[in-house]
Amino acid sequence: QVPSCASKHELTSGVAIAHVLNKIDSSWFNETWLSRIKEDGGTNWRLKVSNLKKILQSMMEYYHDVLGQQVCDEHVPDVCLIGEMGDVTELGRLLQLVLGCAVSCDQKQEHIQQIMTLEESVQHVVMAAIQEVQNTPALHTNFKRMTCLCVIQVSVLMEEKSSLQVELQSLRERLNQCEPPDVSSTITNKKLLLLQSQMEQLQEESYRLESSRDDLRVRADVLEREVTDLQLRNEELTSLAQEAQSLKDEMDILRHSSARVSRLEAMVETYKRKLEDLGDLRRQVRLLEERNHVYMQRTCELEEEQRRANTIRSQLDTYKRQVKERCSHCSRQHTSLHRQHEYYINDSVCVCVCALQKLICERDTLRETTEELRCAQVQQQCLTGHTHTASTDRNIIVRLQQENKTLCVQEESYRHRLEELQTQLEDSQRSQNTLETQNRLSQQQISELSAQVEELQRALQEQDSKTEDSSLLKKKLEEHLEKLHEAHSDLQRKREVIDDLEPHVDSNSEYTHTHTQTTSRRSKIILMTAHRHTTSNSEASSSNCKLLIR
Template sequence: QLYRLEAAKDDYRIRCEELEKEIAELRQQTEELSMLAEETQALKDEMDVLRHSSDKVAKLESQVESYKKKLEDLGDLRRQVRLLEEKNTMYMQNTVSLEEELRKANAARSQLETYKRQAVELQKRLSEESKKADKLDYECKRLKEKVDSLQKEKERLRAERDSLKETIEELRCVQAQEGQLATTALRPLGSQEPSDSLAVEIVTPEIKEKLIRLQHENKMLKLNQEGSENQKIALLQSLLDDTNLQKNELETENRLVNQRLLEVQSQVEELQKSLQEQGSKAEDSILLKKKLEEHLEKLHEANNELQKKRAIIEDLEPRCNNS
């Protein structure tokens, strides 16, 4: 019994050793298989990368072909760009000239408005000066009429003065004659009191009082007439001279204003003609400006497209060189 157990033990030990050997071999095989699996996965990944790279290379080759075609078209684009740049330069020159013409037209228009305002102001001033001249003419006529009336009054007063002088002379003659009669009557009849009182009555009362009154009135009339008339005449004459001077000045200024008005009207007519001529040019310039804006927009689009294509070309050139 013990012998069988020992034999079985030996068999189990041998079997265990064999199993351990098999386990070691299996572990070794497992490690080898793991390494092979890792290598296989790495190769698979590499295959995927190579496959992806192959697809990418195919795509890049197709892109390179398309870019080559685009590069061939780039010469045409460059020629078109040169033509567009030449047109752009020409349009810019036309724009500058048209802007200059528009600036001149605006300046002429503003100058025309200024001349119109000046013409209106001069017309208003001319009307005011004409009213002043008419008023001064009326004042001058009125002063002349007043001077004439004063001259007539002066003549009337002179005639009245002369008549008073004649009356005074006549009274003096009468007084002298009456005095002589009284003295001749008094000398031989010195003792006769009635004739003496009669002579004194004839010489003294009424005639002497009237004579004194007339002499006093004559002096007052002379003084008043000479003072007031001379003063009024001098004042009116100075007013008349001032009025004539102002009238002459206003007439001169009126002539100058008329001359200036005619000059401004001629300038306005010339500016209107030039503005009409520039108006037709301005319409043409508006059309040209619209065309220019359209061409500039097209040129801007072409430049944008060209910049994009140049960027693509610059991006592709190093890739093509590397490949």
């Protein structure tokens, strides 16, 4: 059943139109096709557009395959505007196509009769819409068929009217022939009443048929006038269509000729550009020949430079080996120097400490001897008989005190000397540390230079493909070799400084050793004299004691 539509907006979903098409031709617009139409579009304009596209595609195929007609592009509606915006004009075009399907299908008589039952204003509008869509003489044949059908219906109705009039006349005659006594009978009365009612019905029907006949005559006259008008319009339209077709053919010819002219103009322009490009190409060929000559000379020079680079590469290999050997030699020398320096420093420190300890011990012994001598001197002062020995002892004590003072002064000087040696030792250690850091920096520079030499070697290996940079590589190689020589010279100078520091430390150690030896010898002499003096004093005191006892 076709769903009812109360407004134009409900037609935009396409559901009602699809059901109408199914009623028009159920064999083409079948149930499977109808099931593809989504009925729950609602406010989703995309579903509406999808339904309308399916309907339009099926109608176009129906026009082409079933009806054998072509629909002009101007009569094809824009379903996007219908579904999204609800455009009334595009909806009218879609409904015109539906009317064209209705009046051109196999059941067109029924649909035409349904159209004829409408009001005259609506009929005119529908016919005009169908005429716009079809734009063919088929509509005129439909009108002729309709008029013929109307005439046939009028003739049939006239024959029925005449037969009914004859029957009515016969019934009246029979009624007149009937006797009056029979009238009183019930059966006769019933028959008469029935006949009278039938007669009245027939009269009414005859009146209705006469009125419908008059209407059909008027309608037939109107349709004939419309048919004549449509024929004239059709002739005008056919003439216009022929003119339009001829103009279209001329337009196609002119378009083809204009396209050909444009192609020829484009070809002329391309030929002009090609001629210009040909001149440019000739100039480029001359330039390329000159460049080729220059490149040939350049390749010869580069081959010569490559041969020289190969020799430089061999020299680089030798330099690299020399750098590695020198680096290893420098590292060995550095370790040996470090060990020797530590050994010398430790030895000198030990010697200085031992000498200091010996001096301290000698000082303590000298203090003890002086105290003993003082005690002995006091004892000798008590003895009056030994004045000569006391004077000699006093001289010895004075001499010993002087020697003790000199030894104290020497001890102070030795202590200052030891402090100076310690400061020199610290300076030498700091200088050694600085030299070690400089040596490490020089080794880092040597490693960097060796890495640069390796990079230069790789660059020289890549010179086969990039021979233009050989002069720059040579310059870089010379610069790096100069840096390498400078690093070697710096290392040599630092080595000489270390060698200069070593004998100074040795001389200091020797000086401290000799000084300690002299001080030890002096201390031994002082101890021996003091011992002799004490022994002599002890012997004298013992003799004095013996004399006193006696």
